[in-house]
Amino acid sequence: MYFFEWGCWKMQLEPEEARKDDHKLEKKLGIKRDLPFESEDDEEQVAARACVSQTPKARGPVYVFNDTVLEIRSGMFEAKRGLISILSCALIIFITTTTATATVHLARSINELLNKKIIPDIGLLLVLLLYFTIAAVFSWFYLKYGFRFTRLEMFTSRHLLIRFNRKTQQVYLHRPSYCGGIVTLPWKGVTSSGASEKTAIAGGIGVPLFLYWSPRVTGTLHPESAWVGKAGNNQAELRDEWEFIRRFMDEGPQGLPRPRITSHFPWPWQAFTPQFEGLTHYFRRASRTTKVGLLLICPAFLIIGLGHWLSLLLCWKPRWPKLIRQAGLPGKPIPPLTTLADRPPHIQERLRANAHLWAIRPGKRPEKKLRARPKKTESKSN
Incomplete structure (x- = not known):
């Protein structure tokens, strides 16, 4: 299901008139938009280069793994389609x-x-x-x-994909045009929710690994992001997966456990098993009453699983452009990074108009000044 990616892309192209209600709501609730600073972005990028796990593991689904390319399923809630x-x-x-x-x-x-x-x-x-x-x-x-x-589930690409190319040091996102399209991003400059506790999301429970490229890196006046692999049961699983990707890109596939390769063919179990991604944490700690309740709602999981399989059957296998398929091979050109000029004129106009929403502030975040406490006046005794 591509609802999350579709919504993010629409939000990046949203005109100012459509944001008026959002601004009014933010003012009413006292919410202040807090843009990050360059120093914070630099710290997150540095953290993404460090080793975070001694047990790297690709949780998958992995579609390609060789000396040059690592390709994994991507997408938030993609496993919940149906x-x-x-x-x-x-x-x-x-x-x-x-x-x-x-x-x-x-x-x-x-x-x-x-x-x-x-x-x-x-x-x-x-x-x-x-x-x-x-x-x-x-x-x-x-x-x-x-x-x-x-079209978020049917008559479109069967999966969102993310491809890591070690030799070109690039990352490719495969998405339909209405979700942002296919883009080429640099490996250097990526940040990850598995890189540190500061960037972790919800303890890693129920969400996939999150990768992020700030506007300073993308060169398209807006950030890019990708949700990689299966939903996690804890932060340790996401750290293991991030460490697998980091070592593949920085050190090579030597020494990494070979992941199980998944077929693009829509087998039935590919539709039913994802319904339970990220739920093992709850199953293990659930009370007996909760477990009985889960058994009672199993027919709902079955119905959603059938819808998921139907969705896979009515979609087609995603295919990369020839330039990306051949990237990293001897004598083949390196794909150029995606820029603002690669977008249609009307898309460029909207991205320029909204660039201030994602801009990175220069310098370092100023320290908060501590408010001086008023001195208590001593009461005079009569």
Whole structure:
């Protein structure tokens, strides 16, 4: 499910008029936008170069692993896809069935009129007109407002991917165009939620490993980010995964445990097992009552799993551009880093207009001045 990436991309392109309500809400709640400083960004980048685990491990799913390339599934909530697919298919089936039923009866009435000279019943014609009207109205609303959400799970790339190329020292993100598209980023300058406790997110429970490139690194006036692999059960798992990626890029694959390679073919278990990613922590510590409750809602996991599999079946295998596929091979060119000029003109305009929202402040964050406590006046005794 690409809802998170789609929302982030839309937010980066959001016009100022659409942000007025957000500004009013922030003022009402007393929320102040706090932009990071260069020194803080530098510290996080330095932390990302340090060793954080002695047990590096790729939790996967890993699609490619060799001397040059490491490719892992990416995306926040990508493993939880399924519900949108079920709702979309139900609506598509309803529209198709309604249209087909009305068309069959209309064709039969026309055939009887031409061959047997039987005049169709007025009531039947009104019912058919109602069927066509309902199908047309639902189709219009779906194509105008609903299809954009369907494409977050169906009729699109089967997975979001992140590819690490050790020889070119680049990272490639594979996303649909409506989620930011395919971009080429430098390895140097990345920060990670697995690199330190300061950058950790929610203790690593229920979220994948998070990678981030600040606007200072991307050169596109906006930050780039990626959620890598499976959701974690604790911060230690994310540290192990980050250390695996760091060692691969900085030192090479020698000495790293070879990960299990996952196929892009949509096998059924690839749809059902992700439903439990990041939940082992809760299963182990859950009370007996909670475990019984989880057993009772197993049919819901089954339904979502079926929707997930349906989504995989109705998507296609993601394919990298030839330049990226050949990157790192002898005699092949190194892909250029993505810049603002690579975007369409209207996208460039929106990114320039919103650049101040993600800008990095120069220098170091000033120290907070301690407020002097007022001296207590001694009460005079009478």
